[in-house]
Amino acid sequence: MTAINRQILLVSRPQGAASVDNFRLVETPLAPLADGQFRVRNHYLSLDPYMRGRMSDSKSYAKPQPLDEVMIGGAVGEVVESKHRSFAVGDKVVGVFGWQEYGTSDGYGVTKIDDARVPLSAYLGVVGMPGVTAWYGLNRIIAPQAGETIVVSAASGAVGSVVGQLAKLAGCRAVGIAGGPEKCRYAVETLGFDACVDYKAGRLHEDLDSATPNGVDGCFENVGGAVFDTTLARMNAHGRVAVCGMISRYDAKPVPLTQVGVILTQRLVLQGFVVYEHLDIWPDALKQLGELVAQQKLHYRETVALGLDAAPQAFVGMLNGQNFGKQIVKLI
Amino acid sequence: MTAINRQILLVSRPQGAASVDNFRLVETPLAPLADGQFRVRNHYLSLDPYMRGRMSDSKSYAKPQPLDEVMIGGAVGEVVESKHRSFAVGDKVVGVFGWQEYGTSDGYGVTKIDDARVPLSAYLGVVGMPGVTAWYGLNRIIAPQAGETIVVSAASGAVGSVVGQLAKLAGCRAVGIAGGPEKCRYAVETLGFDACVDYKAGRLHEDLDSATPNGVDGCFENVGGAVFDTTLARMNAHGRVAVCGMISRYDAKPVPLTQVGVILTQRLVLQGFVVYEHLDIWPDALKQLGELVAQQKLHYRETVALGLDAAPQAFVGMLNGQNFGKQIVKLI
Structure with missing residues (x-):
């Protein structure tokens, strides 16, 4: 050696x-x-x-x-x-x-x-930290009900791809936001999202409106900045927002959020979380995720x-x- | 007649x-x-x-x-x-x-x-809608623990004055934010707040830092804008924010929030609420508030x-x- x-x-x-x-x-x-x-x-x-x-x-x-x-x-x-x-x-x-x-x-x-x-x-x-992150934010913060619309940014990523697939398994409409047509196609065709908005296409607002005709009940936020702002503006009353990541702000000055009033007018709950603070749910989450991967119900x-x-x-x-x-x- | x-x-x-x-x-x-x-x-x-x-x-x-x-x-x-x-x-x-x-x-x-x-x-x-609003946001969203620091904006107002006094009764450090020295003096001398920051004095950031040496565990937000942003920047881990009002934005274009990343880094919960959606708590809240007023433990x-x-x-x-x-x- x-x-x-x-x-x-x-x-x-x-x-x-x-x-x-x-x-x-x-x-x-x-x-x-x-x-x-x-x-x-x-x-x-x-x-x-x-x-x-x-x-x-x-x-x-x-x-x-x-x-x-x-x-x-x-x-x-x-x-x-x-x-x-x-x-x-x-x-x-x-x-x-x-x-x-x-x-x-x-x-x-x-x-x-x-x-x-x-x-x-x-x-x-998918059967590690990113998968458990998706599982916690979706199940414990958003707590989706069948028929609700869930939006997840960075939809083709390690966390976002699991969020969308778990949302579909829960009977929800899953809408992704991702960068570029290839990632969006993958989200819809391979992962089974109902729709995916390409934020690089320059029509984020209009395209998200079209993709969420009944508004947004749950938002799983990985990106921050304009993507987050645009989703917030679509939130329905009593919507839940799992704040998981702000990748758009790591390098730069913070992008201000303009849709602050929506928190009040729509009575939202926004919750930031770090999955390592919730070790109690890891065994159950990993067991479920591993089983879904083994059964090829969860793609990555x-x-x-x-x-x-x-x-x-x-x-x-x-x-x-x-x-x-x-x-x-x-x-x- | x-x-x-x-x-x-x-x-x-x-x-x-x-x-x-x-x-x-x-x-x-x-x-x-x-x-x-x-x-x-x-x-x-x-x-x-x-x-x-x-x-x-x-x-x-x-x-x-x-x-x-x-x-x-x-x-x-x-x-x-x-x-x-x-x-x-x-x-x-x-x-x-x-x-x-x-x-x-x-x-x-x-x-x-x-x-x-x-x-x-x-x-x-104090024994009506504003009082119940204070009661709900403080007790059901912030859920203060003795020794924690609670910040409330519009501290001398109908809602804020009750928030601060209830926080004191719960054993917390109560810090107000209000406009002008007269309102701040009233909050401290008559209502019993531990400190009150005059946002019109032009040193909001520095003064709030001084008034919250251990950071902020609960924020009851009535104002929005720069006041909200400044408080968010002081939040401790697992802080709770009751979003009750945004009076600063009613008339104007929304004031963007810059401290968005804090939601994630401090794992905050922000919750907007409207007290008319929680009618179940009104009888208990009104009874407590009326009793405190009758006993002159709650000033207004x-x-x-x-x-x-x-x-x-x-x-x-x-x-x-x-x-x-x-x-x-x-x-x-």
């Missing part, structure tokens, strides 16, 4: 847009395992929008990613060496192992996974970047919407 | 700011009562910010006030003639009798009131305009913050 671990560090914080220059690839000798530790060879790294928040040191729910340390992030891999009684060589695991080829763990927050019916990489997406798509070196560029691309579905890095 | 009823009609909708020209005083003969009706001589009319919303015909929770009809509004008065089995001459009542000297009713939504321990006019304010202040003719000017003044406490019109 190699004694060298290739790692990507965060070396500077973005001024404006995140860039590949904020990261650096280093090679570090692997330290010997202590008792109670095990070592994981990562197979796939997860790239997620929340990581952009960690790169800044502004007030947020999570501490900033420290500079000159391995970039935080979930990964799936295989145990290759163990001094831990519960993890054996050959076990497949998911955990927060970071942007590196080898993770070292004491088992905290690590889960063994079974790739017989669900592919390994799916545990980073991945954009795969090859090799650790490709992670920074893939991450920046994802922030700009260049990915399609869940963005992962396959380590080679 | 006079056969003439003096009434104020809404005759045009505001383009921008509401003005006295939107109203007209008319004299109308009183129609004879039908069986099941009774007639009320109004003693006090209630003027409330929500009425500004009714003057426009934009999408809202209530239908617009029709043009050329008597302006909607709550009033207290005395039954002076009755063909209704449950209401007798001499009964004191509160109901939605409108801006006129005489209301005619079939009893729907009318409540008999006792002015032995609580003054008649208080049933339009009124601005009284004299005579029906004065109602339009008093209403416009209230929208501009010229009232102090609950704005009423005493009919003479």
Whole structure:
């Protein structure tokens, strides 16, 4: 086994847009395992929008990613060496192992996974944090009733694609918002959304009106900015808004919200959430999501970047919407 | 008894700011009562910010006030003639009798009131709709815990003054925002707020920071605009925001909200509400509020305009913050 671990560090914080220059690839000798530790060879790294928040040191729910340390992030891999009684060589695991080829763990927050019916990489997406995020926001905040209209932004993404499909399974009208005709076609034709609005087509307001003839009862917001504003203006009385992400504002000055009065006039509930604060629902949610994937009732798509070196560029691309579905890095 | 009823009609909708020209005083003969009706001589009319919303015909929770009809509004008065089995001459009542000297009713939504321990006019304010609004938003949305910091805007107003006093009774730090040193002094010295920030002093951000050293756990929003934005920026994790009013935006273009990301980063709940949709809590709330007033544990202040003719000017003044406490019109 190699004694060298290739790692990507965060070396500077973005001024404006995140860039590949904020990261650096280093090679570090692997330290010997202590008792109670095990070592994981990562197979796939997860790239997620929340990581952009960690790169800044502004007030947020999570501490900033420290500079000159391995970039935080979930990964799936295989145990290759163990001094831990519960993890054996050959076990497949998911955990927060970071942007590196080898993770070292004491088992905290690590889960063994079974790739017989669900592919390994799916545990980073549809049967992982993004899937549970969709499940929580939809079921616990929006609480959809059959016949209601649910709008989700970033509809072809790792979270949005699950929101729309779960909404359809709940008997709702699912309307997506996504960037470009290809993503919209995918949402409708493959994922089964009733409609999907291309926000890049320049007719966001008119197109969303047409796609939601009965207004909007639930909004699952991943994007913020003009997309969020436009959806708010369509909300029906007693609508529910799950505020999950604001990817449009990570890099820039905040885009102001103009439809504030709607909160009052339509008696809305808006709720921000972070899925790691609701660990009690994870087992049930993961069980349901895994079963739906195994039965091919829940579809997903991945954009795969090859090799650790490709992670920074893939991450920046994802922030700009260049990915399609869940963005992962396959380590080679 | 006079056969003439003096009434104020809404005759045009505001383009921008509401003005006295939107109203007209008319004299109308009183129609004879039908069986099941009774007639009320109004003693006090209630003027409330929500009425500004009714003057426009934009999408809202209530239908617009029709043009050329008597302006909607709550009033207290005395039954002076009755063909209704449950209401007798001499009964004191509160109901939605409108801006006129005489209301005619079939009893729907009318409540008999006792002015032995609580003054008649208080049933339009602290022991009426504004009081119940404060009670609902604070107890059911913010749900304050002892030791938390609660911020309320329009702190010396009919709703805000009750919010702050109930928050103090719940063991919280109550911080008001109001316009001008006199209103702020009243909030602290008479109502017992811990602090009150004068938004007209030009240091809203700095002064609110100083007044909320531990951040803000609950926000009761009556104003909107910059006041709301500034409070949002101070919210602690899992803070609750009761969105009750947006008086700053009724007349003007909406003031955009810049602190949208806080909903996510602090996992806030924002909830708009209209107290008439929660009729189940009214009896309990009114009982508690009436008891507190009778025991002089709940203070309130009124601005009284004299005579029906004065109602339009008093209403416009209230929208501009010229009232102090609950704005009423005493009919003479």
